[in-house]
Amino acid sequence: MTSVVTEPPRTEPVGNGFAPPPEEETRRQRLVYLLSRSWLFLFLLLLVMYFWLASPPSTFLTGSNISQIALTTSEVVLLAIGETFVITTAGIDLSIGAVLFFSGVAGGEVMLKLSGTSAQTLNGQYPHATNGIALGVLVCIAAGGGFGLLNGFVITRMKLPPIIVTLGTMAMAFGFGDLIDGGSYLPAPVPPGLSHGFGAGKFLGLYYPIWVALALLVCAHTVYHHTRFGRYTAAVGSNEEGARRAGIAVNRHIVKVYGLCGLMAGSAAVLDLAIFTNTTSVAHQTDNLSAISAVVIGGTSVFGGVGTILLSAVGAFIPTVLQNGLVIQDVQPFWQEVVVGATIIVAVYFDQLRRRRMNR
């Protein structure tokens, strides 16, 4: 008897049959995927619950402590915005915290010099504070932007890996900053117009720096998801050669992205001076860790091409909540670095799982 080979019935959509590959997912894979998308919120929720239950009553979950956390997070949010754009291009900026520090020192020095004589500022008198603050803020932002452009130019012109370039500029920015302030602090606190008026001032119950972070967050989200700049950022990170062939000026775009990241670091320096009234390099050693962890925990791929600004901002709460909670519990705050460091690894691991899943 002859057997007739029959084709299985085809149930394909219209057209030439360019059907998607069949879905062959186990429940476990789906669970891992779901976890990889939502673990940020779970983790944050668990952290908050833990600190709430483990801290002395009415210390952690109080209005004033929450606005304190939000205030310190505002700085990290700015850094995370810049870092999201950079990491989306499949790059990285390790220098972001050092650039924040350098910008703060440069801008702070200018602010103090213009606000009064050194004898006056040491006595807490700032006769020309308005001019000082205005120009100091501009210097902060310009110094940050300048360092960012330097990163971008060195990466694209000398064709060096971003991790090395920004490691180098990180050391340089810390060095220059410490050279200016003699390795300690600014000679005097910044004028109260900036610190009390802005850093400790509130509008509708929220500190001004939080409003700044929220406003920049909305702008950055819009740019990232709805404009040419955002689309080219993703395209460059997804397929640099392909973007080049499509006619995108890839190198110029990369310079712009690092420049933007520097601008965000410079702006964060303004918030830093406003919130803490002074600055020192020791306080900024792990800012890059905070920023990068916020971004990768928020789901932006370190392999480039895809990211979310708003989730980076949620991720920015992890290092600050940890810091705050540990201090309240009187635990050594160095645990924060341990936990944040470990979460970066977990986040990138999930990122890799997702990638494999997509490229099956």
Place this chain on the structure above:
Amino acid sequence: MATMASPSDPPGSLLEAVGIQKHFGRVVALRDASFTLLPDEVHAIVGDNGAGKSTLIKIVSGVYAADGGELRLDGRTVTIANPREARELGIETVYQDLALADHLDASANLFLGRELYLGGVLGRLGFLDKKAMRERAGAEMRRLKIGIQSVDQPVQGLSGGQRQAVAVARAIAWGTRIVIMDEPTAALGVRESGMVLELIREVRNQGIAIIMISHNLPEVFAVADRITVLRLGRTITTLRRDETTLEEIVGMMTGALQVAA
């Protein structure tokens, strides 16, 4: 009645490559390569490894400059200094490695580098008109009978054939007259290869001429209208597919079959 000489009478060539030469140092890649591309045809260029197929199409697509010979588009001599100039002349290349941005959706890939913007001030600030791009991308996919469910999913989730289809759609979406395809099915399975060949026919039926190079002779015979055989940097001959056989072409490629010049 006397007929006036005009470019369309008799149906002239779209693109002519005449006596193209190319050296890389002392290595001669092309000695005397010629072919004539007619409008509305699929023209395959075949040859053994080292015959100069890739070099020839890279000269047409502006990646290399020829050391000798001439390119004529619509009967006029043209120089194509770089890929951008090729594109401005209506010549697009679909590369072997696709050059799609995996994380972007089909619509974004289709418009990459040529995005549509919103009207007014927002548009000038670089705000994308995603809706218009999606709609036009969908229309383009339907025109080519490419059945992908949605143009707003990242293309990395698509199959190899679908991705190739998006790359082809991108190549022909811009008033393109000539599409160059370098090994269009090299990375694909049998079924998907069949889809891409179907797509090549569809593109040709839309009035776009196609130059394809391929190692796969059965595929060439399945889709090409005419076949140019290159051997050691020279054009051996150009034949109509329906007037030759696979054996004859293989003989010419390997030099077993001599052709009178």
